[in-house]
Amino acid sequence: MSEQSTEPRPTLEAVAARAGVSRATVSRVVNGGDGVREPLVERVRQAVEELGYVPNQAARSLVTRRHDAVAVVIAEPETKVFADPFFALQLRGISKELTAHDSQLVLLLTEGRADHARVGRYLAGGHVDGALVFSLHLDDPLPGLIHGVPTVYGGRPGWIDGSRGAVYVDCDNRGGAREAVRHLVGLGRRNIAHITGALDQTSAVDRLDGFRDVMVDADPKLIAEGDFTPGGGERAMRELLDRCPDLDAVFAANDLTAVGAMRVLRERGRRVPEDVAVVGFDDMLPFTEQADPPLTTVRQDIEEMGRLMARLLLRGLDRTSSASASGGLAGAPSSVVLPTTLVRRASA
Amino acid sequence: MSEQSTEPRPTLEAVAARAGVSRATVSRVVNGGDGVREPLVERVRQAVEELGYVPNQAARSLVTRRHDAVAVVIAEPETKVFADPFFALQLRGISKELTAHDSQLVLLLTEGRADHARVGRYLAGGHVDGALVFSLHLDDPLPGLIHGVPTVYGGRPGWIDGSRGAVYVDCDNRGGAREAVRHLVGLGRRNIAHITGALDQTSAVDRLDGFRDVMVDADPKLIAEGDFTPGGGERAMRELLDRCPDLDAVFAANDLTAVGAMRVLRERGRRVPEDVAVVGFDDMLPFTEQADPPLTTVRQDIEEMGRLMARLLLRGLDRTSSASASGGLAGAPSSVVLPTTLVRRASA
DNA sequence: CGCGTCATTGAGAGCGCTCCCTTTTCGAAT
DNA sequence: ATTCGAAAAGGGAGCGCTCTCAATGACGCG
Structure with a gap:
């Protein structure tokens, strides 16, 4: 562990003394320097520099009630x-x-x-x-x-x-989901399934709603519950495949889910996208770009x-x-x- | 934005008044209660409870010089x-x-x-x-x-x-690397390559050293520099394959790198592990378990x-x-x- | 040339808490 | 009972800073 410096850190008081001004003036300079004449500002700045003064945040918070x-x-x-x-x-x-x-x-x-x-x-x-x-x-x-x-x-x-x-x-979870599903429809897919996210989160619910907006009378069998993880995606995909062997597209609630789903699809010998088209959500790099095949997805700017x-x-x-x-x-x-x-x- | 509560938070003083004791006593109770008689402790505890008192960390830090x-x-x-x-x-x-x-x-x-x-x-x-x-x-x-x-x-x-x-x-980066490479040797592999991590980090250097410990006179051609990312792994793998088409194993500096390497191997028609065995490092779930094929790797307990x-x-x-x-x-x-x-x- | 006015600067009061030190309390020992 | 001493409780200083308010000085105007 790096050593602990023992000499006490300089206070406002010390800076004030060094600059030959009052505490208040130093405080003003440190906090923006408004209303302090230039020569003084300079002197204080220099004193701060020489002493390596850093304001004590605790003391400051105590009075300002802000913590930054x-x-x-x-x-x-x-x-x-x-x-x-x-x-x-x-x-x-x-x-x-x-x-x-x-x-x-x-x-x-x-x-x-x-x-x-x-x-x-x-x-x-x-x-x-x-x-x-x-x-x-x-x-x-x-x-x-x-x-x-x-x-x-x-x-x-x-x-x-x-x-x-x-x-x-x-x-826009719902809108994004709609766009994804419409894209699948536009591709001529008819049996479009959805693997949801964890439905105790609104994002999952909203994406499901978006799916339903487009697939108004979707067979409930085409909806399986996932949990936003690859494992959940695998599980759900198996269910779906068992229930509806003729599905030709999957909209997964997120990319991780899609990755899991694609793994099962490959396992079961379905080609992506020829047999089953897959769309994800999030555009989580590098997952999506480097998935096999690279994943079509709904991008949101997370950062x-x-x-x-x-x-x-x-x-x-x-x-x-x-x-x-x-x-x-x-x-x-x-x-x-x-x-x-x-x-x-x-x-x- | 949730509304800002305006009524001031209770202070030690307030608790003291309510409990009919001094500030110092409340402070003692709040900080462990040593040296305060039981009935008083109880009274103070109750006052704290009723007022919903929470110590002001700024004030505390100011005097203790600790910040927790x-x-x-x-x-x-x-x-x-x-x-x-x-x-x-x-x-x-x-x-x-x-x-x-x-x-x-x-x-x-x-x-x-x-x-x-x-x-x-x-x-x-x-x-x-x-x-x-x-x-x-x-x-x-x-x-x-x-x-x-x-x-x-x-x-x-x-x-x-x-x-x-x-x-x-x-x-133990070096030891782990040694173990990985020895494993490959034990598998009968002879042309074992290494894709390094970013060599400005000691973990990458140590793993490379571990590789060299076992492959004492490895052909420098069998070492390619990566950067701990899948992209870097791909690049390095291509180099390696071009330089040494007969390699039969790769030790990648981490799992992400291994994933990239495996992608290139597949692309080039090499089977893993039949043609080329791959070992990663980190055991970063779910990457490793769900890679195709699941990745042999060196586990470290990151958490x-x-x-x-x-x-x-x-x-x-x-x-x-x-x-x-x-x-x-x-x-x-x-x-x-x-x-x-x-x-x-x-x-x- | 004196006075009002405004811009600067300084002085001082706390912010809420801990901790040292004094005062009080209480039990045991004389 | 009385005294003594330790334990318990209270009093008060002060951590480093901001901010209000008073003091100071510069300056313009009547």
Whole structure:
């Protein structure tokens, strides 16, 4: 372990002394320098430099009640789902945006009920300025535990009254699904099956709805439940094949599911796309491009979603602080649904 | 955005008043309750409960100089690498361990030099108690920027004097590589090739060394440089095949690389494992199990590595705080190298 | 030339908590 | 009973910073 430096870090006071000014002036300079005359600014800057002064965030937070930190809550009980790069991409987007606003990212991973209580306590404890919450399942108790903490959700939350002021960022799951299925229809496929995602998540439900929008009177036998994993895709594909040997297309709720499905198809001697066309969802590289055959899929910009979530939250925080001053002119940020695009590759 | 609660959160003072005791007593109870008589403890507990009191971390840190927070620095310039679940698993391990010690995880993602400066400043700023640093490349300037912050590295850092007190957690890359290659030799393979990882990382170098340990006088033509990605694996595999058409086995620096290599092998009509046996490294599920054929690989327990890193760091922090009192009796934690195991599947 | 006005700067009061140190309490020993 | 001493509880300083407010000085105008 690298050694611990023992000499105390310089304080505002020290900088002030060195620059021959008052604490208040140093504070002003450090926080933007408005209303301080140029020569003084320069002197203070130099003192800061020489002493290697870094503000003590704890002391600052104590008085400002801001933390310049945002919690990212990933509530994913299943370790397996962690194997998909989804979160990594979102995190990257979030991180970039937060960094640009000098905010820190506090990561809260939960699995299981006990963790929820912990996270609730943490958020309620006012340690962070806001929260970005992911992967809510329909019955998740977390939202109830979040009081008074500005929050933006990743993906449409599932509670009944879809609004309740909850702000979220999502992609157009339903529209994307429609486009995927229409594409299959356009290819002349008639027996189009769907492997759903985990139906306790709204994204899975929305994609299923999109599928049904197009296949209005689809045989229920053509719908099998998956769970967003390759394993789930395999299982569902087997069921489907057993129930409807004559299916000629599959729309899978995500790419991982599609990969699983394609494996079973190959196993059973069906050629993709000749015998069965396959469309996925997410466009998760490198899975899709390097699948065999490369996967036709619905692209959503995951990193952008993360960035947007952070941006929305930060904007909301600004509003909160300026609201009292400006009379709350700026409207509360509202949810954003990003468009999707169909990416045609070889599988359909 | 969820609404902002406006009523101020209760302070120690408020709890004290409610319980009819002094601030100091409440503080004692909140921090463990030693030296407070039972009836009082109970009264205070109840007051805390009723008021929904949560300690203000900023105020606490201000005086204790502890933050109960650890930074996790992931220095990965290449977005692509983010597509592998490696970090997600490590993070999970780290998160579990930190949670168990009531510490928070501050995630610092960097790409590019500018970010390094930012991270250096942040760490030097004493916002966290320690740091866990990943994916150091050989020329990374970050270590130089970390002064006085207890740090544990993920993977052996690459600076020349392998020690300098740096604590790290790694798996036995060299030993694992040896085992993999010996396995191939045991299979009767003679023209064994190696696709390396990104050679600016010690794990890649160590695995290459392990390869050479066994293949003492391997033809340099049988070694091609990859970068831990499927794309890199493909490229390297093509080179290898062009240079040495008679190779009968490949040891890939990681599973992703192996997947890429296998794709090229299939493309070129070589059967795995009949014509060319393939061994990977990491045992990254679900890649390995679901590869076609399922991949023989060297398993390392990634999540455990993360957990261990956190544990080492926290232990070091304890030591730091108790050192002055106990005369620094407890030894500094030292690096840990975890064993690997060969997992035999179908590819070799 | 004096006074009002505005822009700068300084002084000081806390933010909520921990921890040292003093005061009180209580039980045991004389 | 009285004293003593340890344990328990309270008082108060102060962590490093921001922010309000007062003091200072520069400057323009009557």
